[in-house]
Amino acid sequence: MIIKSDKDAFEHYLTDASNFVGNADALFIPESVEELKEFVKRCNSEKIQITVSGAGTGLTGGRVPEGGIIISTEKLNKIISIDKGNQLLTVQPGLLLVEMEEELNIYGLFYRVNPTEKNASIGGNIATNASGSRTFKYGPTRDYVMKLKIILPDSEELELIRGNNFAVGNRLNLKSNSGKTYEIGLPELKMPFVKHAAGYFIKSGMDAIDLFIGSEGTLGIVTEITLQLASMPENVLGGIAFFDDCNKLFGFVKRVREGSRKYDYTQLIIPSLEMNNNSLKHPLISGIINARTIEFFDYNSLRLLKENYSQIPDRAVGAIWFEQEYSAEFENDVMEGWYNLISEFSDLNADTWIATNPKEHNLLKEFRHTLPEKVFEIIVNNKTLKIGTDTAIPDEYVEQYYKYITERLKFYGLQHYIWGHIGNSHFHANVIVKTEDEVKNGYTFYDECIDEAIRLGGTVSAEHGIGKLKRKYFYRMFTEDIIEKMKAIKKVFDPNNILNTGNLFE
Numbered sequence: 001m002i003i004k005s006d007k008d009a010f011e012h013y014l015t016d017a018s019n020f021v022g023n024a025d026a027l028f029i030p031e032s033v034e035e036l037k038e039f040v041k042r043c044n045s046e047k048i049q050i051t052v053s054g055a056g057t058g059l060t061g062g063r064v065p066e067g068g069i070i071i072s073t074e075k076l077n078k079i080i081s082i083d084k085g086n087q088l089l090t091v092q093p094g095l096l097l098v099e100m101e102e103e104l105n106i107y108g109l110f111y112r113v114n115p116t117e118k119n120a121s122i123g124g125n126i127a128t129n130a131s132g133s134r135t136f137k138y139g140p141t142r143d144y145v146m147k148l149k150i151i152l153p154d155s156e157e158l159e160l161i162r163g164n165n166f167a168v169g170n171r172l173n174l175k176s177n178s179g180k181t182y183e184i185g186l187p188e189l190k191m192p193f194v195k196h197a198a199g200y201f202i203k204s205g206m207d208a209i210d211l212f213i214g215s216e217g218t219l220g221i222v223t224e225i226t227l228q229l230a231s232m233p234e235n236v237l238g239g240i241a242f243f244d245d246c247n248k249l250f251g252f253v254k255r256v257r258e259g260s261r262k263y264d265y266t267q268l269i270i271p272s273l274e275m276n277n278n279s280l281k282h283p284l285i286s287g288i289i290n291a292r293t294i295e296f297f298d299y300n301s302l303r304l305l306k307e308n309y310s311q312i313p314d315r316a317v318g319a320i321w322f323e324q325e326y327s328a329e330f331e332n333d334v335m336e337g338w339y340n341l342i343s344e345f346s347d348l349n350a351d352t353w354i355a356t357n358p359k360e361h362n363l364l365k366e367f368r369h370t371l372p373e374k375v376f377e378i379i380v381n382n383k384t385l386k387i388g389t390d391t392a393i394p395d396e397y398v399e400q401y402y403k404y405i406t407e408r409l410k411f412y413g414l415q416h417y418i419w420g421h422i423g424n425s426h427f428h429a430n431v432i433v434k435t436e437d438e439v440k441n442g443y444t445f446y447d448e449c450i451d452e453a454i455r456l457g458g459t460v461s462a463e464h465g466i467g468k469l470k471r472k473y474f475y476r477m478f479t480e481d482i483i484e485k486m487k488a489i490k491k492v493f494d495p496n497n498i499l500n501t502g503n504l505f506e
């Protein structure tokens with residue numbers, strides 16, 4: 001067991017990637033689940049606030065403590081088992097994505113979600129229901145979580161296996177390993193039909209495991225996770241297509257979406273056919289175009305990237321990074337399908353970059369990752385701030401919403417770079433602000449984006465969660481009654497309100 005009470009020794013844990021800074025009295029680093037359990041028991045009986053820290057890549061201050069003690073999962077980072085036959089992986093929460101993926105590569109296994117930040121912990125991904133570039137086709141983390149072991153704030157242990165504990169209508173009854181019962185009333189809540197990471201997952205008849213995924217550590221500490229994997233796809237075609245007309249870019253995205261068997265947010269399921277690996281071999285199931293990734297770069301992002309990538313066409317006003325899995329026998333059909341579609345919508349089709357082997361795919365990935373790095377450089381070099389949106393809206397409004405965002409940014413004259421998951425109608429508008437006026441306008445712009453997303457039936461957070469920094473928007477999205485009912489769920493598990501206090505709720 002490691003306990004640090006000298007602030008200098010744990011200063012780093014007082015913040016996350018949002019740069020929001022908190023305070024705490026000590027840092028506790030358990031080296032076993034038993035130690036963690038004992039510690040939680042003591043904190044609960046003494047009503048000491050505890051905040052769980054994963055790897056600190058969160059963007060909403062979720063792991064940032066507001067007093068009490070920090071519990072870091074960094075030493076609970078073992079791979080417990082790999083079941084190759086059933087393609088299941090069981091790990092401790094502190095394992096980093098990068099470490100997990102390295103291990104999976106050895107076995108030719110594949111984790112479908114692909115969140116961009118590989119230094120995040122798996123526990124953090126579960127707590128925020130992280131998503132990634134392949135979420136367009138495969139959905140978020142939730143869909144791959146088959147089992148969770150959790151320590152509740154009263155130090156009881158809960159084991160949840162997907163498919164074993166369903167709510168009966170709006171009542172959910174759970175039993176801890178020692179037999180203690182928990183009765184939860186679920187509010188009547190219509191979740192938005194979009195990628196969504198704001199507050200608890202609630203649905204009549206739901207699986208209990210889904211309540212804990214994306215709950216931002218407010219209900220329990222995840223100590224063990226079993227994930228469903230898949231076989232490595234046989235082949236992947238990747239590409240970056242450039243466009244000199246934004247309307248045509250949106251036309252292209254619409255057609256790609258229509259052709260693809262995408263994750264269905266109205267049902268919250270991956271088309272069952274796609275869970276069967278054999279179907280992945282057949283790109284013709286829904287036509288030749290069957291994308292797993294559709295990502296967007298705006299004009300400003302391309303101008304910034306051009307400093308490193310001179311080959312970006314001068315006339316490009318936007319670009320799309322796409323990926324599709326296919327089997328070798330369909331290679332020509334797939335190539336031709338994409339070539340024809342790009343040619344139909346872009347006069348810059350000859351400038352398309354294509355990747356078919358790991359080396360080429362890495363170049364495209366590098367291109368995508370260079371963008372946030374360059375924006376980060378701007379922030380550091382110019383001592384500015386970044387305000388980043390995380391809203392998503394229903395697909396039918398994607399173009400309208402994008403135009404709304406860009407018009408408001410133009411109105412305020414703010415420096416900005418927009419990129420992100422256009423396949424899920426989810427953009428990150430990254431606004432750089434320095435002067436007092438810019439900061440004020442930046443936050444007004446953010447407010448407007450939130451209001452417009454809510455008005456269109458979208459969400460205030462599609463993947464980063466609420467943490468402490470976005471509570472105000474969470475309260476704007478849901479009625480007071482719903483928020484109170486969500487709080488009541490927390491109270492069932494955490495009557496002393498000790499765990500991750502300040503996340504989601506004021």
Ligand SMILES: Cc1cc2nc3c(=O)[nH]c(=O)nc-3n(C[C@H](O)[C@H](O)[C@H](O)COP(=O)(O)OP(=O)(O)OC[C@H]3O[C@@H](n4cnc5c(N)ncnc54)[C@H](O)[C@@H]3O)c2cc1C
Nearest residue numbers: 054055056057058062116121123124125127130131217222
């Ligand atoms: C450059 C960059 C790119 C990013 N790209 C993506 C992306 O593509 N998709 C995406 O979804 N997010 C992305 N993020 C955000 C971030 O990586 C995710 O939110 C990630 O899931 C956080 O994991 P973490 O281990 O860093 O958690 P932390 O930041 O340490 O914590 C996040 C939350 O999880 C809770 N938590 C952590 N571990 C546990 C546990 N064991 N039990 C209970 N609660 C726990 C914490 O208390 C906190 O509330 C990105 C961030 C950066 C900086």
